[in-house]
Amino acid sequence: MITCLTRKAAAASPAALIALLIAGAAGCGDTLSDPEAAVRAWVAQGVERAEAKDRRALVDMISASYTDARGNKRDDIENMFRIYFLRQHTVALLTRIEALEVHDESAAELTLAVGMAGTNDGVLGFSADAYRFEMELERDGDDWLLISARWGEFGEELR
Numbered sequence: 800m801i802t803c804l805t806r807k808a809a810a811a812s813p814a815a816l817i818a819l820l821i822a823g824a825a826g827c828g829d830t831l832s833d834p835e836a837a838v839r840a841w842v843a844q845g846v847e848r849a850e851a852k853d854r855r856a857l858v859d860m861i862s863a864s865y866t867d868a869r870g871n872k873r874d875d876i877e878n879m880f881r882i883y884f885l886r887q888h889t890v891a892l893l894t895r896i897e898a899l900e901v902h903d904e905s906a907a908e909l910t911l912a913v914g915m916a917g918t919n920d921g922v923l924g925f926s927a928d929a930y931r932f933e934m935e936l937e938r939d940g941d942d943w944l945l946i947s948a949r950w951g952e953f954g955e956e957l958r
Contacts, residue, residue: 834901838909838936841943846892852884862937862944868958887917887926897931907936907943912953929953 841860848856858877865873884890893914900908911934916927935947949957 834904834907834938835899837938838899838901838907838943839896841936842894842896842909842911846894849892850890852887852890854880854884860943860945862939862946865944865946867947868949883917887919889918891916905938907938909934909936931957933957 845857845860848860854877857880858873861873861876863873865871865876871879895912896909897912898908898910902908909932911932912929913932914927914929916925918925930950930952932948932950934945936943937946938944951957
């Protein structure tokens with residue numbers, strides 16, 4: 800887990816971070832006619848925003864009605880980003896889309912593997928983690944928004 804967070808915050812933070820970091824805002828230009836390409840662009844945009852530590856832009860990629868199995872709402876995810884970004888000087892993500900299904904061009908299910916690394920003021924000066932995310936997205940006009948996510952460290956059950 801993230802070494803500089805409390806145990807409880809660390810358990811929640813990476814998930815929220817990745818679920819939103821990995822998420823992105825797509826839907827412009829040619830991606831409107833190809834929903835799968837739009838979701839892939841959404842992921843790429845999320846990575847860019849996370850690495851730039853642009854919390855507000857990441858939160859904008861989450862539906863106002865977001866909820867997950869852990870009981871988190873959109874504001875909870877924003878707070879997780881806030882804590883993580885305050886404690887990490889830099890953030891680097893390595894992502895791989897494991898599965899992507901688009902339903903009726905208005906909903907998508909995405910399974911994502913994410914390697915996260917950050918520099919901080921901890922004992923080692925950095926932290927690194929690997930997570931798996933299952934995300935549900937919905938299309939709202941031209942934008943894709945995250946509506947729910949489950950995650951866990953590699954080898955652990957997704958919650």
